[in-house]
Amino acid sequence: MHQHASAIIWTGNRGQGTASYRGYDRTWDIAVPGKPVIHCSNDPLLGGDPGKMNPEDLLLSALSACHMLWFLHYAADAAIVVTAYEDCPLGIAEAGPGGAGRFLGATLRPRITVAAGTDIAAAAAIHHRIPEVCFIARSVNFPVDHQPRFVIA
Template sequence: MASHDYSSRIVWTGNSGAGTRSYKGYARTWDIAVPGKPVVPCSNDPLLGGDPGRMNPEDLLLSALSACHMLWYLHYASEAGIVVTGYEDTPVGVGEIGPGGAGRFVRAELRPLITLVPGTDVAVAEAIHHRIAQVCFIARSVAFPVTHAPRFRFAPA
């Protein structure tokens, strides 16, 4: 098997001058800095006092899962002769918090709205979703079930 290396740089930005001297004395903020790419300012989950205007780890995981699925969908659609002219997703991840505050995702549902050219066989377009879990790097890496509830619409002729 071939291996791929991915790298990132996480830089904590929440030191207000006293470090972690007290639990409420520092912010749970950081930047994701990947060389050659825009910096992504992040925070923890707003349920834990994080900044709701910044991405959090849960947002990033759900977004990565959805984006990976989309890219494979577009690839397989192209191979099958299915012409996609628009794709947007509003995925939902369901988490749980156990005793002691430890959390985890228990499931996710991808809900893509896919725009097809008129005359496309929707059954073929739908079947593509079932192939993706076998190849999507992110879907193959998560330890929770991922379901799909695609919707289709046709582009104006």
């Protein structure tokens, strides 16, 4: 068993609290002891600050990061030398009546630089193993697609 703890601190009280719907900001801080504070807001489509992370950004980033870490682990086990990895994941979401929303799916689009002589088919096959072990991928209820691109160093 692992425990994960966080503190979410609402920072959007303009002085009147929630006395009116438009009278407060949808901002908060994520504060985990010993780590930098992350200043957040809700989605800009819902009036949030576009310069701050929102829950959707954080979920998509967590999904991508978890996938990356497992890919690197399996690559090392398979003697596949990865020298760079970056991802620009794309999440597709919908908002329903009343503002209730959900992710419909996500596509991870990593650009992975590997050493010359790498078996690209073997490297690509790793992506199919990750959903079985990635904590975040196993926790979401929407499909996650993988479209890796490989670059030979």
